[in-house]
Amino acid sequence: MHKKIEDAEQQADWVPVQPGLFTYPVPAGKKPALYANQCQTCSGIYFPKRDICPVCFTNGDLVDKEISGCGTVYTSSIVQIPSPSGIRPPYACGYVDMALENEDESIRLYALFTDPDPVKIACGQTVELVIDEVRRDDHARAVMAHVFRPVDKD
Numbered sequence: 804m805h806k807k808i809e810d811a812e813q814q815a816d817w818v819p820v821q822p823g824l825f826t827y828p829v830p831a832g833k834k835p836a837l838y839a840n841q842c843q844t845c846s847g848i849y850f851p852k853r854d855i856c857p858v859c860f861t862n863g864d865l866v867d868k869e870i871s872g873c874g875t876v877y878t879s880s881i882v883q884i885p886s887p888s889g890i891r892p893p894y895a896c897g898y899v900d901m902a903l904e905n906e907d908e909s910i911r912l913y914a915l916f917t918d919p920d921p922v923k924i925a926c927g928q929t930v931e932l933v934i935d936e937v938r939r940d941d942h943a944r945a946v947m948a949h950v951f952r953p954v955d956k957d
């Protein structure tokens with residue numbers, strides 16, 4: 804079984820930055836979505852998903868939630884040195900606040916941005932979740948990750 808998985812991975816020209824964060828390719832007619840979960844005891848929301856709530860230590864009572872659509876830049880920074888994971892500079896990272904659909908709750912996510920341009924990712928800017936290549940791995944495959952793209956204000 805491991806052999807089949809390895810074969811499939813070697814045939815693909817992309818790999819996820821980490822398994823279980825999102826579905827890629829994005830299914831037709833759907834928006835890119837991140838897989839989070841929520842503690843049923845204290846309502847804490849976590850991405851990536853947790854098995855145990857880090858706030859109230861509830862174990863095994865976390866319910867899956869999908870996060871998709873647009874968010875707001877909370878903070879951003881342009882990085883001028885390579886990341887430890889191999890992302891080439893300049894690249895942009897920071898935090899994005901995303902509201903959960905049909906709820907008053909929101910989650911603040913660590914984020915990479917598509918544009919290393921401080922004007923395009925200023926605090927308060929609307930950004931949308933996309934799945935995009937962030938670097939190449941040792942086999943020249945695209946490493947796909949969740950990133951945020953500025954949405955033009957008209």
Ligand SMILES: [Zn+2]
Pocket residue numbers: 842843844845846847856857858859860861
């Ligand atoms: Zn909790």
